[in-house]
Amino acid sequence: MAQETHSQYFTLRRERLLAQLEARKLAGLLVTNLTNIFYLTGFRGSAGVALIGPSRSVLWVDPRYTLQAREQAQGLEVREAKGILAEEAVRWIRRKRLHRVGYEDSTLTCREFSFLKREGGRELRWVPAGGVVEDLRVVKDAEEINSIRKACQLTAEVFEEVRQEIRPGIREGDLAAEIEYRIKRKGAEGLAFDTIVCSGKRSAWPHARPSAKLLEKSNLVIVDLGAILGGYAADMTRTVYLGTPGPRVRRLYDAVRDAQEQAVAAVRAGKRACDIDRVARKVLERRKLDNYFTHSTGHGVGLEIHERPRLGRSDKTRLEDGCVITVEPGVYLEGFGGVRVEDTVLVTAGMSEVLTPAAKDIWFTS
């Protein structure tokens, strides 16, 4: 993609934000959340503060990052701050006589905000505006979708490679390490989260960490993995059974897989997040397994692994083209084991497209 086009995406994102600020009668938004700074400017350092406003937008960085910021954050002014970034930003805001400025109350700490209030003085009114940028991030643009697609592709490829190696005798932790090694060797910048490998009874704990436990014959093994590429995350889960499944395992697996596939098929522009959750829950209800489905059906994915919307009972966000979500029902039977199947799904041309197309039929006889 040409550099010029690349920079235009960021300009467009800032324009979408400015429309939101105008509606809230804000003279600007002080952006302190680094993920949002990357989203709005392209700058990816570990420290920075930005002011996005209709007349001018500025990014403050410390001397470590001046060169990098000038290269990455195109189309807005980069200022090198010698002292505290927020202090210089507030001084600038006061000089420009902005009186109503938004701040990101959902991520800024109380102590940081006390500092802003003190520095801002009496004339500057701070308005809580946390979540404005996060709401924009729900719908991804072409550049973002491109990155997520690549991250998902890489993630699915790694799973396809390692699934041959999922056999009795391997440690959960070693399988996780192998997956992470392959994710990085394939050129990912990092992991979207610590890889989950949990087997046997431990697979009934949805948030278990990989342990020193060996995979054993007749174990269900849940593998949940995701790469980061271009700053964007992928998220995918498969469940493997080590052996020939008996009727109970088969029934569990078929139910979860059905719930997942029907929920994916229900994803389309115009549906609400809670509608998708309901589809998955209904399938499991019919099989009397809904009480063992103890989490929500999915979540948005993007610069963060968990973003809006939440595919739960109460989130009424309407899906639209450019939304990227996970669909991941699971059933967990304490003392027996669990099954979860998860794909990252894009809403495009009104319909759903699965971005993590790894096989789902994975029974091993060993």
Added chain:
Amino acid sequence: MAQETHSQYFTLRRERLLAQLEARKLAGLLVTNLTNIFYLTGFRGSAGVALIGPSRSVLWVDPRYTLQAREQAQGLEVREAKGILAEEAVRWIRRKRLHRVGYEDSTLTCREFSFLKREGGRELRWVPAGGVVEDLRVVKDAEEINSIRKACQLTAEVFEEVRQEIRPGIREGDLAAEIEYRIKRKGAEGLAFDTIVCSGKRSAWPHARPSAKLLEKSNLVIVDLGAILGGYAADMTRTVYLGTPGPRVRRLYDAVRDAQEQAVAAVRAGKRACDIDRVARKVLERRKLDNYFTHSTGHGVGLEIHERPRLGRSDKTRLEDGCVITVEPGVYLEGFGGVRVEDTVLVTAGMSEVLTPAAKDIWFTS
């Protein structure tokens, strides 16, 4: 270590905190920072809220974590919350008629605090007390030192193993992936931070991420790595030169190594953090390299990779037995390359003990 002893460490930590609360006339501290919750209770889930008070201490968790919390958090009451954790905690505080309660303003977000204020009503006075627990964490107890020692040992071992493989033709990113794979295979729970491998001119950027660049002959290669074990981090850096170093590289390397070793030798109980920084800076000043030493000399290490104190010009924290810090001067010449040498160091019996004892003389002729 026996379970009983294990649980006693947490009791002692809470007692140290209670002394601090008493001095501040607080009826309790609402602990919302998960790292501090682990430090004070032993609970390691991804969600929880605790109230530490002189008459009673309580930990609220959601149903996912009830069993785990009862197992991990011994010596205090665990309550399963059906709704929002903080809401149930505040309701409890009001029922117990506590009137002056501390909150962690340095990590709590503005939005979370607005919620507390609303729920707390008028009679409950919230007092900012962020950093109280972090200050206690500066001095580690025997159980913590034990974990850090093991994490450091593992980290040094991995470096010793891979340094044979640091040769021209390998990608920076692949070397980093190899290091991380070995760290996990040796049983670490995770990485204290993303491994840094940067070579040639890129080694002059102290915060560069590993890239697809190949290591080349006559490159300086900075390798910065650290494992997490038992929740505790290790931190270590070595610089490798690929070839026979000429006088410029040798001068740089000797200067940094000297600065590092003299600073380590200066570490002892009673010295201030800034004193150690000064020792390192002086050595580099004598060699006219202090202008290229663009960061502080080190930082505390423990449950987080960066903790108090900061070994910089202005931190006057006195070191005492049980402090664990890094000592890591570096020199960075733009367009040429950089050198950094770092050890994790424990203050014990009044003196310094290096916990990451990997070789520092590593010149490769290849």
